[in-house]
Amino acid sequence: MQKCVLVLLFVGLFGFAQTKDEKQIKSIFDTALTEPQGYEWLNYLSNQIGGRLSGSVQAQQAVDYTKKELDKLGLDRVWLQPVMVPKWVRGGTEFAFFETKPGHTTNVPICALGGSIATPRGGIKAPVIEVNGIEELAQLGESNIKGKIVFYNKPMDPTLISTFSAYSGCVDQRYSGAAEAVKYGAIGVIVRSMNLRLDDYPHTGSMAYGDLAVDQRIPAAAISTKAAELLSTTLKLNPNTLFFFNQSCQQLDDVESYNVIGEIRGSTYPNEIMTVGGHLDSWDLGDGSHDDGAGCVQSMEVLRLLAATGHKPKRTIRVVLFMNEENGLRGGKAYAKMAQEKKENHVFALESDAGGFTPRGFSFDCSDANFEKVQAWKKLFEPYLIHMFVKGGSGADIGPLKHPDMVLAGLRPDSQRYFDHHHAENDTFEHVNQRELQLGAATMASLVYLFDEYGVVPPRSLKD
Template sequence: MRSFYIAFILLFSGISISAQTNSIDDSLNIRKIYDMSLLNGKSYAWLDHLSNEIGGRLSGSHGAEQAVEYTKAELENLGLDKVWLQPVMVPKWTRGEREFAYVQTAPGETRNLNITALGGSIATPAGGTKAKVIEVQGIEQLKEYGRENIEGKIVFYNRPMRADHIQTFEAYGGCVDQRYSGAEEAAKYGAVGVIVRSMNLRMDDLPHTGAMSYGDLPNDQRIPAAAVSTNDAQYLSGMLKIQNDLDLYFKMSCEIHEDVQSYNVIGEITGSKYPNEIMIVGGHLDSWDLGDGAHDDGAGVVQSMEVLRLLKETGYEPKRSIRVVLFMNEENGLRGGNKYAEVAKLKSEDHVFALESDAGGFTPRGFGITANDTQFKKILSWKRLFKPYLIHYFERGGGGADINPLKGGDMVLAGLRPDSQRYFDYHHAANDTFDKVNKRELELGAATMTSLIYLVDKYGLDNINNETVEMPD
């Protein structure tokens, strides 16, 4: 009689018995996923090895090669249905000797600056580059000064990341163009070098590297480009207000080499019901060379590996094929993401969902999601399942650089969104190291990713139907 009464109440409250049963089962399964990650996780140990035994993993380097071998072996140890390497040609760039710079404040008086070469830059001449400095707040300001004021000088880009953006990636996006295209544009006005304020919200002495491009500039017109720490950018800007004819010297010995072969690392659990429908979860295996790439993107790599391990350990049998893809060369070329999409298209593979983690190993807050209205509504119907884990951010717009080439049709892209307030303290800098990653935060992120993969696989995203989980108020 009591069960009949409960069914009667559920029926007239608009919540079906099957949906109520599903919500309870899903809550228990997600709890199991979080417990397994927090009590018996492997992500932190994997990251320890990547960071402390291998270290920096710049594309084309020995570290990148070691990382491919290590992660492939670990995926094989998980007993997945398939593990393979996908060849991809990647750029190779080496930093050479440590960079050196100073500003001359008076005859015989200098102050050293903390700089680092931008990835892809050419070297300075063997004796270094010395010239007057001109400060600008962005590429658009070059036109205001014109060739007559820029030719023969070093352009100092000093537009900071805006601290009033709560979403720090918006602050990054608002000034990263000066790092990526600053040398290309300044060279057109006759500049002999470029110094760029580091993409960092914090004031410190650490220069942050990152990719740059010369576009279609001929080799003989290319100029060296470096990042300078935020403290030194502030100092240089202050000195230029007092003395606008300062000389700056910098020396770099970086080198661009021929492309080399590397690999994406891929592992798969083959679906039991819809094996031709493919879901992927991934991060990028390469990193910059200044630190050990623990946050960017060692964290995303090991969290993605952990997704497949947690599904197997909890006994869940996916309906769809679920792949972990560890992409090579996100940092300075996106060759891995483009190659994966290219091969998928050639094979006419049906990719239905992709989730990327490339925003650090901090406390997870939720997901950014690129989907149509119906698909997004379905994902929102699962939001309350995440509430006990303080996951609240489910917003339109998301994915990641490596999975974006798969975009098209009804494909759904998602990106894990951790708390981003500290991310740019470490991004592309020498302090992006293992000790900056909190074990519990990393494991919570892995469990959060696994839970979304589980729900998408169980219910699909093609339509709103009776399988959609409805949670009572």
């Protein structure tokens, strides 16, 4: 009889806990959807400030604005963490055309890749050689490449449902294409934009020259997918087609910028830190609404939603708006270094850097024991159509925090439209849906709530 009573008591307590969590999560979602704040923050970041390239005036304006807004939330502490960041400037608008015979030219949309050098004054014109990825360079050899512009035309794989996997499969040509092509005597590179649809928007992004001396570097630009298709067809009809492009970008000395940080101190375990964040910088072609204004305001919303729904955190919850994810990751590295130097105990970190689209779930970088724990919470998210809990990556800025005892997580929205806007001129406010953005914020706040309430599974050595 006593055993049955204990079983019933346990079941009753478990049912209460589930009901409590369900009520809290519903309150979070209801508040996010009926009292939205993130969309207003994003409106200001996008339409009053605009693109926030590291080291720019706009980046500093974003630092000032978000710090002011965090101050208004009444957090226990808000501060700026100084970090030195690269300052690359685009200069004047780029210009390009291809020429099939003297006087017969077709203009095409391009943009300089972030970190590229300028073309010589007046631009460069040269024969073009098309390749389907870096691996083809060695097959062609210097005799076929020297003195030419390499045209990387490897597309994202449309058969991959995960568009981030498709992106990973060809982004090496953007990042390392110039450094590899110069080994074979190329004088410039043009890279097909990382985009699954055909349009006239060239997509920028970071590139690097490795250890190449400055005088050995060659200019690199992205060409829109529609123009890439046209150029490829033209080359098949006329292999002697010439390509011209002109860009005036330059790399300046590093400048000081900041990570913007705010925290609510935990009531029970203040030394256990949970971090949630996105990156405040963006590329300069659009206004960075999806990448990553959305992630920043969603992270700010996490703290606001928890407070608005009456949750008193047991652990210290910290929002970090990282600077310089796009072309250096200086903010993420500086934050991790600070945490290490101060011997801070980070137990959980969540990043949103995949756009403000409808949330589908999370990816986790954690132990099997912690993944089993979050799998048990999956049913709490299913009423909100959040169904995808997978092991995998988390986020670039929180990556440097990684250690075996913590949980890293990444919000995973529907990704099918993300690369239509990624790093392009059309990454703008009107392409973010308020309801989808707020659903993402509520999803993040719910996961933070659960980890704050129940903690992470400690490593076996601590349990024994």
